[in-house]
Amino acid sequence: MKKETYYSNGKLLLTGEYLVLNGAKSLAVPTRFGQDLEVSPALGKKIVWKSYDADGSIWFEDVLLFEDVVSKITFIENKIKTTLVEILHHAYLLNPDFITNAEGYLIETKLTFPRLWGLGTSSTLINNIGQWLSIDSFELLKNSFGGSGYDIACAQTNQAIIYHLENEKQFFETVAFNPKFKDNIYFVYLNKKQNSKSAINNYLNKQFSLDKVKAQVNKITAFVSETDDVTEFMSALDKHEILMSDVLEQLTVKESLFPDFKGTVKSLGAWGGDFVMVVSKENPLFYFADKGYDTILKYEEMIL
Structure with a gap:
C-alpha cells in the first residue's frame, strides 16, 4: 500500500x-x-x-x-x-x-x-x-x-x-446558484466557534409544530436560489431570520450584535457562532472591522 x-x-x-x-x-x-x-x-x-x-x-x-x-x-x-x-x-x-x-x-x-x-x-x-x-x-x-x-x-x-x-x-x-449580486455578499466570522452538536441537541429538545414554518422556509429556499434581485434576496433572508428567531426563541444576530447595520445579516448553521452571511449594497468592511470582526471574506473567496 x-x-x-x-x-x-x-x-x-x-x-x-x-x-x-x-x-x-x-x-x-x-x-x-x-x-x-x-x-x-x-x-x-x-x-x-x-x-x-x-x-x-x-x-x-x-x-x-x-x-x-x-x-x-x-x-x-x-x-x-x-x-x-x-x-x-x-x-x-x-x-x-x-x-x-x-x-x-x-x-x-x-x-x-x-x-x-x-x-x-x-x-x-x-x-x-x-x-x-x-x-x-x-x-x-x-x-x-x-x-x-x-x-x-x-x-x-x-x-x-x-x-x-x-x-x-x-x-x-x-442548482446553478451564482447570483449576479455576489459582489454584495460577504461572510463575517463572529470570533467564536459554535458547538453544532450541542446546538442541535438544544433545538431537538424544543417541542413545537414545524409544518407551517417548514413550508415557509421551503419557499424562501427556492426563491433565494433563483432570484437575481438583491433587494428581494435580502428581504427573503430577513424573513427567514425572523421565522427562525421565533422557533429558537432567540434574538436574530442582527438584533443582538449589529442593530444599526444597513443591510442583511443572516445566521448560518448553529446560531451564536461561526460565520454569518452579510448582504449589503454598500461596502460593509469598515463597519464590521470597526466592531472587532476582522475576518471578512468576499463571496468568491469563500464559495466554490
Whole structure:
C-alpha cells in the first residue's frame, strides 16, 4: 500500500438551519476550503494520528490502538480522541477489513481553513474516511456524529445544492446558484466557534409544530436560489431570520450584535457562532472591522 490522499469540501448552510433536521429544503454551498486525509502503511496494530490546522500547527496528535477502535474505548480525559475512536469504530463496523487485514497506519489530516471557523472539520473528516474505506459517509455520520447530512453532501459536491431529508433518507440536487449580486455578499466570522452538536441537541429538545414554518422556509429556499434581485434576496433572508428567531426563541444576530447595520445579516448553521452571511449594497468592511470582526471574506473567496 502506497500513501493515499483524499479531500473533501467544507460547507455553509445558507437556509434551513436546524429545520433541515425535520425535512425542510435547505440551500447549502461547498466552500473553497476543506480538509485532506493522507494514509500511509505502518506497523504495530495501531494508528499514529496527526491533525494539522491551516497554519501548519498540530492541533491533535495521538496513537490509537486497533483494539481501542474495535472496542470503542472511551478516553474521559480526551474528548477529541474519544470522538475519533467512535468514528473509526463505526467505520470498522461498516468495513472491518481496514483493521483485521492491516498492520497499522500513519494518518495525517490537513485543514485548509482555521479549525475554529466551523466550516466542517468533522464532516470533511467523516467523508474522507468514507472515501478511504469505500463506505457510505452518510451512514457513518448518522452512526457516529449525527446531523442532517447536508455537510456530507457538500463535501462530495462542487456546486450549490438543495438538500432535504425524507423518511431519514438524504435527497439533494445541484442548482446553478451564482447570483449576479455576489459582489454584495460577504461572510463575517463572529470570533467564536459554535458547538453544532450541542446546538442541535438544544433545538431537538424544543417541542413545537414545524409544518407551517417548514413550508415557509421551503419557499424562501427556492426563491433565494433563483432570484437575481438583491433587494428581494435580502428581504427573503430577513424573513427567514425572523421565522427562525421565533422557533429558537432567540434574538436574530442582527438584533443582538449589529442593530444599526444597513443591510442583511443572516445566521448560518448553529446560531451564536461561526460565520454569518452579510448582504449589503454598500461596502460593509469598515463597519464590521470597526466592531472587532476582522475576518471578512468576499463571496468568491469563500464559495466554490
